[in-house]
Amino acid sequence: MVQGRDKDPEESRGTPFKEDLSTRMMPGLAARRMGTGLTESPTPAAPAAPDVPPPDVAKQEVHPRPAPTSGRLAEGTVLQGRYRILGVLGSGGMSTVYKAQDLRFPKVQRFCAVKEMLNTATDPRVRALMMQNFEREASILATLSHPAIPQVYDYFTEGDRAYLVTELIPGKDLEALLHETEGFFPEAQVVQWAIQICDVLTYLHTRTPQPIVFRDMKPSNLMLDDQGRIRLVDFGIAKVFQSGEKGTMIGTEGYSPPEQYRGVAEPRGDIYALGATLHHLLTKQDPRLEPPFTFHKRPIHQYNPAISAELQEIISRALEYDIQKRFGSAEEMKRALLSLKSARGLAATAYMPTPEGVRPDALKVIWQFACEDEVRSSPCIHEGILYVGAYDNNLYALDAETGKFLWKYATEGGIASSPAVADGRVFFGSTDGSLYALNAETGRLMWTYPTKARIYSSPRVQFGHVFIGSDDRHLYAVNTITGRMAWSVETEGAVRSTPATGSDAIYVGDEEGVLHAVGVNGRLIWRFRARRAITSSPAVGQDLLYVGSQDWFVYALDLRAGWVVWRYRTDGPVISSPAVAGDTVFVGSADGHLYALDATNGYLVWRYRTGGQVTSSPAVYQGAVYVGSVDGYVYSLDAQTGQLRWRFQTGGPVVSSPRVANDIVYVGSLDHNVYALPI
Amino acid sequence: MERPSPRPRLTVGWATDVGRQRSHNEDTVLIAELEQAGYYGTPSTALLVLADGMGGHLAGEVASALATRAAAQHILQACLTLLPIREHSASEPSLKEVLIEAFQRANELVTERVPGGGTTLLCALILGNRAYIANVGDSRAYLVSPEGCRQITRDHSIVDIMVELGQMTSEEAVHHPQRNVLYRAVGQRGPLEVDTFLCHIPPGGVLLLCSDGLWEMVSEEEMVQVVATSSSLQEACDILVEKANQAGGKDNISVILAAPPEIVDSEFHWPEI
Numbered sequence: 001m002v003q004g005r006d007k008d009p010e011e012s013r014g015t016p017f018k019e020d021l022s023t024r025m026m027p028g029l030a031a032r033r034m035g036t037g038l039t040e041s042p043t044p045a046a047p048a049a050p051d052v053p054p055p056d057v058a059k060q061e062v063h064p065r066p067a068p069t070s071g072r073l074a075e076g077t078v079l080q081g082r083y084r085i086l087g088v089l090g091s092g093g094m095s096t097v098y099k100a101q102d103l104r105f106p107k108v109q110r111f112c113a114v115k116e117m118l119n120t121a122t123d124p125r126v127r128a129l130m131m132q133n134f135e136r137e138a139s140i141l142a143t144l145s146h147p148a149i150p151q152v153y154d155y156f157t158e159g160d161r162a163y164l165v166t167e168l169i170p171g172k173d174l175e176a177l178l179h180e181t182e183g184f185f186p187e188a189q190v191v192q193w194a195i196q197i198c199d200v201l202t203y204l205h206t207r208t209p210q211p212i213v214f215r216d217m218k219p220s221n222l223m224l225d226d227q228g229r230i231r232l233v234d235f236g237i238a239k240v241f242q243s244g245e246k247g248t249m250i251g252t253e254g255y256s257p258p259e260q261y262r263g264v265a266e267p268r269g270d271i272y273a274l275g276a277t278l279h280h281l282l283t284k285q286d287p288r289l290e291p292p293f294t295f296h297k298r299p300i301h302q303y304n305p306a307i308s309a310e311l312q313e314i315i316s317r318a319l320e321y322d323i324q325k326r327f328g329s330a331e332e333m334k335r336a337l338l339s340l341k342s343a344r345g346l347a348a349t350a351y352m353p354t355p356e357g358v359r360p361d362a363l364k365v366i367w368q369f370a371c372e373d374e375v376r377s378s379p380c381i382h383e384g385i386l387y388v389g390a391y392d393n394n395l396y397a398l399d400a401e402t403g404k405f406l407w408k409y410a411t412e413g414g415i416a417s418s419p420a421v422a423d424g425r426v427f428f429g430s431t432d433g434s435l436y437a438l439n440a441e442t443g444r445l446m447w448t449y450p451t452k453a454r455i456y457s458s459p460r461v462q463f464g465h466v467f468i469g470s471d472d473r474h475l476y477a478v479n480t481i482t483g484r485m486a487w488s489v490e491t492e493g494a495v496r497s498t499p500a501t502g503s504d505a506i507y508v509g510d511e512e513g514v515l516h517a518v519g520v521n522g523r524l525i526w527r528f529r530a531r532r533a534i535t536s537s538p539a540v541g542q543d544l545l546y547v548g549s550q551d552w553f554v555y556a557l558d559l560r561a562g563w564v565v566w567r568y569r570t571d572g573p574v575i576s577s578p579a580v581a582g583d584t585v586f587v588g589s590a591d592g593h594l595y596a597l598d599a600t601n602g603y604l605v606w607r608y609r610t611g612g613q614v615t616s617s618p619a620v621y622q623g624a625v626y627v628g629s630v631d632g633y634v635y636s637l638d639a640q641t642g643q644l645r646w647r648f649q650t651g652g653p654v655v656s657s658p659r660v661a662n663d664i665v666y667v668g669s670l671d672h673n674v675y676a677l678p679i
Numbered sequence: 680m681e682r683p684s685p686r687p688r689l690t691v692g693w694a695t696d697v698g699r700q701r702s703h704n705e706d707t708v709l710i711a712e713l714e715q716a717g718y719y720g721t722p723s724t725a726l727l728v729l730a731d732g733m734g735g736h737l738a739g740e741v742a743s744a745l746a747t748r749a750a751a752q753h754i755l756q757a758c759l760t761l762l763p764i765r766e767h768s769a770s771e772p773s774l775k776e777v778l779i780e781a782f783q784r785a786n787e788l789v790t791e792r793v794p795g796g797g798t799t800l801l802c803a804l805i806l807g808n809r810a811y812i813a814n815v816g817d818s819r820a821y822l823v824s825p826e827g828c829r830q831i832t833r834d835h836s837i838v839d840i841m842v843e844l845g846q847m848t849s850e851e852a853v854h855h856p857q858r859n860v861l862y863r864a865v866g867q868r869g870p871l872e873v874d875t876f877l878c879h880i881p882p883g884g885v886l887l888l889c890s891d892g893l894w895e896m897v898s899e900e901e902m903v904q905v906v907a908t909s910s911s912l913q914e915a916c917d918i919l920v921e922k923a924n925q926a927g928g929k930d931n932i933s934v935i936l937a938a939p940p941e942i943v944d945s946e947f948h949w950p951e952i
Contacts, residue, residue, distance in 0.1 A: 258841075258846070261837050261857065261860065262857075286870075288869065288870070289870060289872045290872070291835070291840050291862065292837065292840055292862055293840055293844055294840070321844060321846065513769075524765075525765070526765040526766070526767065527765065527766050527767065528767040528768065528769075529766070529767065529768040529769060530768075530769045531769045531770075542879050543808075543809045543877060543879050544877070549769075551769060553769065555769075557767070558774070558806065558809065560722065560806075560807060561722065561762065561806060562765065562767045563761060563762070563767060563771075563773075563774055563806075564767065564769070564771060564772075564773040564774065565773060565774045565775060565811065565877065566773050566774070566775040566776075566875075567769075567773050600875075600876055600877035601775060601874075601875040601876060601877065602775060
């Protein structure tokens with residue numbers, strides 16, 4: 001519920017509706033599960049709402065009273081000589097709902113729901129108001145006759161308690177169903193429910209002399225009875241519509257239309273809440289956990305790509321902030337729903353995001369160069385020359401602009417390591433176990449440094465040294481000029497991750513899952529142990545270090561303390577190395593997605609699904625992010641929205657990470673080629 | 680014998696005041712400084728908590744006090760366990776999880792003990808020059824630096840959303856009768872969503888936490904000016920409260936100012952292994 005803080009008594013005073021006066025105080029009315037409810041839902045009832053005077057009352061020095069649970073009816077109690085209490089179905093706000101047996105029908109077992117309202121207010125004005133609200137609710141319900149609306153049998157008062165006796169609906173509410181169901185509801189199913197809801201809303205909205213606004217549409221107020229029909233329960237705040245009348249802000253957080261906060265209740269508010277309910281049912285994203293009125297920020301297809309664009313359009317229209325832009329009536333919305341393929345039992349066509357003006361597959365290659373084996377290494381571009389390693393044992397130097405071959409250097413093993421250039425030298429490791437330094441211009445060998453096992457890690461050059469890991473379980477620091485080792489650090493597992501450097505430290509992961517933070521002098525600063533291998537290379541941000549692990553998580557660690565600041569779980573091993581740009585971290589996962597996460601708190605900004613594992617590491621350039629996938633494509637996405645800009649198909653999986661220089665994207669493929677593509 | 684130079688310390692100032700129009704102060708302020716030297720050391724650490732309670736009949740002050748204590752207890756416990764170590768693992772809770780869990784506990788406690796009451800809750804854990812911030816409600820955290828004032832948190836108020844959606848200007852929001860209507864607060868029943876932030880405090884920068892009793896009364900320009908011209912952070916806090924009162928003091932006023940130590944890179948003096 002909304003919060004009316006008693007800043008200014010004049011501002012916050014209003015006429016509370018329903019029995020649930022206390023909810024006016026606090027957000028989270030959503031947690032109130034039962035009202036006039038005729039639910040026999042197995043969902044556990046929320047704890048009984050504590051009985052506290054509403055703020056207006058509190059100002060009149062009314063003292064808090066004991067919780068109403070103490071006043072619950074015992075099993076076996078008989079009300080009015082007719083209704084035998086069998087047990088509590090639920091409670092919330094200031095009411096309790098019991099299952100009862102109607103003794104007027106002794107030959108058969110006729111069950112009913114008895115809603116009891118405890119009038120605990122001591123202030124006579126509030127007491128009277130609460131009774132009036134109850135009676136109004138009862139009399140509205142009693143006049144209604146619709147298959148989706150539970151029938152009212154009786155209402156009466158006893159002392160300071162009021163009772164409403166209604167039909168007992170066996171079944172489950174949609175919120176409970178939502179929690180129990182794995183995966184998503186089929187579109188056709190949700191559309192059928194939506195059509196039924198539109199029918200009952202049409203009935204309510206066309207009552208005379210005044211339309212009835214339900215005001216509390218949400219999954220937990222929609223029961224699916226044992227015949228699979230939708231029933232609308234809890235008319236607690238249903239209100240006789242009076243055009244333009246200003247009331248108290250009330251409603252269910254997350255589903256309520258914007259105008260409800262201004263105290264306006266009208267039929268098109270129910271249409272908004274229906275839109276919100278459908279959005280929740282289709283995406284499983286609970287709107288009560290999101291800022292209000294922000295559905296447009298969570299497009300349905302982002303969570304559930306199986307939903308048709310047409311249904312999404314209908315829901316978007318129901319969720320328009322501006323009341324005039326919504327459907328004019330529930331009848332109009334129903335007609336739109338009926339026009340859907342999924343309403344006629346036809347298979348829905350899934351939403352395919354194809355941004356306007358973009359032809360994703362029509363990209364022209366600038367040049368391509370064929371090596372003699374797979375290119376897993378990522379290219380490095382320096383002063384117009386592209387360096388790249390291949391599994392044919394060679395390091396290639398190509399003209400970055402034309403792709404013309406300049407020279408190559410053969411090692412004794414395949415090259416998975418991505419080269420780095422500094423001080424006129426190109427550095428790279430080979431699976432023959434050595435770290436090589438070549439003259440960057442001529443390809444002449446300057447020196448080699450042999451390690452004791454294969455090298456898959458890539459060199460990082462900083463502080464006058466090359467840092468590189470080896471399968472011999474060491475991180476090495478080698479002088480760039482002399483090729484002499486300055487120090488080595490023993491790790492727990494093979495080091496295939498590429499070291500990252502901060503202002504005074506080097507960070508690298510190993511195949512045993514340990515991330516090492518080492519000072520420039522080679523001394524350990526801290527370590528972090530993930531649950532599986534850290535093959536991903538760390539990325540250094542201003543205060544945090546980002547790294548992926550094969551334990552499926554992306555971790556952000558405090559650079560100085562090694563403390564986990566946040567972690568994000570993907571649905572597969574994270575071998576891809578994160579790229580940080582501004583406030584966003586981009587990283588791929590073997591679950592097939594490229595993720596964009598908020599760098600400071602790890603919230604998902606967007607994710608994009610490719611057709612295969614994403615082990616390639618993303619590159620960010622001028623508002624676009626580039627990444628390869630095992631599905632053979634190179635993708636270019638809008639860095640802000642995750643929308644596809646273009647994709648380019650190579651002849652094999654792309655595990656190499658793209659590099660961008662001078663408006664050209666360079667990337668290798670397992671089809672043996674290096675490609676140069678326009679950004 | 681040469682004594683080592685003292686380690687640079689965090690500086691903190693704070694103030695809380697009932698204001699001019701309320702009969703009691705529903706705000707709660709908590710400051711905890713944590714310093715540990717020795718084989719297992721911590722960086723200069725401080726936990727700052729500010730809560731603005733609501734609900735009549737003592738509910739507001741009780742809610743803000745309980746929430747503050749519950750959150751601080753949880754966060755400090757985690758700091759003492761996790762900070763002075765150099766071998767971390769994935770089995771530890773992340774800092775974000777610690778902060779969120781602290782808020783959940785506060786929420787459960789307030790819901791249970793103070794029905795009808797609620798509170799905003801703002802926590803900042805300062806580690807060296809990084810501030811890890813968690814927030815629910817409309818108390819605010821700002822970074823005040825020579826370059827100006829930047830609001831870090833966002834208010835969980837209906838008017839804030841209206842402004843974001845372009846339905847209202849910021850000007851209109853300031854005077855809107857429902858500007859105090861929150862859609863999230865500690866003490867709400869059901870799940871509580873918590874915002875978390877990381878703020879890098881640059882040299883010369885000061886972290887400012889305050890309740891709406893300050894930010895509704897004193898402009899951001901004034902805050903910057905007061906911080907820049909005061910002789911100490913404590914003096915700045917006192918002046919800010921005075922200014923809010925001069926402007927009407929419509930609500931309780933609370934403010935915390937904190938500046939990290941000047942030198943942060945030497946914060947770790949790990950022994951050699």
